[in-house]
Amino acid sequence: MDIPLHAQVVCTDGPGGKTSAVVLKPASEEVTHVVIRETRLLAESVIVPIDYISESTPEQVHLRLARNELAAMPPFAETDLITPPPGYSFATAELGYPMGGALWPASLAIDDLPILPRTLPKGEVTLHQGDGVEATDGHVGRVDELLIDPQTNDITHLVMREGHLWDTREVTISVTDIDRIEDRIVYLRLTKQQIEALPERPVQ
Secondary structure (H helix, E strand, O other): OEEEOOOEEEEOOEEEEEEEEEEEEOOOOEEEEEEEEEOOOOOOEEEEEHHHEEEEOOOEEEEOOOHHHHHOOOEOOOOOEEOOOOOOOOOOOOEEEEEOOEEEEOOOOHHHOOEEOOOOOOOOEEEEOOOEEEEOOEEEEEEEEEEEOOOOOEEEEEEEEEEEOOEEEEEEEEHHHEEEEEOOEEEEOOOHHHHHOOOEOOOO
16 A cells, blocks of 8 residues: 555545645554645645555545544644743744744743643654655655555555656665654665666556
8 A cells, every 4th residue: 555645635425635644653664643734815734644644646545534534633743842821922022032933922931831741652653754764875865655564554665756856767666675763864784786777666
């Protein structure tokens, strides 16, 4: 089963947004969740268990959820985020230091700010389209999508985009050639020369 990144999401009653990342256990290469950016105006990304995927292709991911059910899924937060207190207005505040792209009042202590808890399961990592892929001898490409075993949700292959914008090709790399995944980078057990010798992925 393909788990494409930045692909159209289709709910049981219409379009649901786009996939933006997958969540996986780095030790076992098991995909546990998919992160979806909804189509609603100002909608947050939500985290959805992989079991809600009914089918997928390189272009689309179909869910067993209606759009209102998708909207009710937990909002995705990769780390703990500081959020402004309810009713706080930046327009009338005495501005102080910048944080998170906005100016916070100098009189407002960090301890006074509520925290949005992370929803990324402990010990798991996210992988986004465009995350780096490193061979044993340097950078070699970018993550394009993942292929998983629908029975176990384990990654079987990584689809990597190799080259530059004007000269790219996609190659499929077996999970056995993945050394580790950390800090949004996939490290391979292959050299650049070995990757160059891999056949190009057929157009689907």
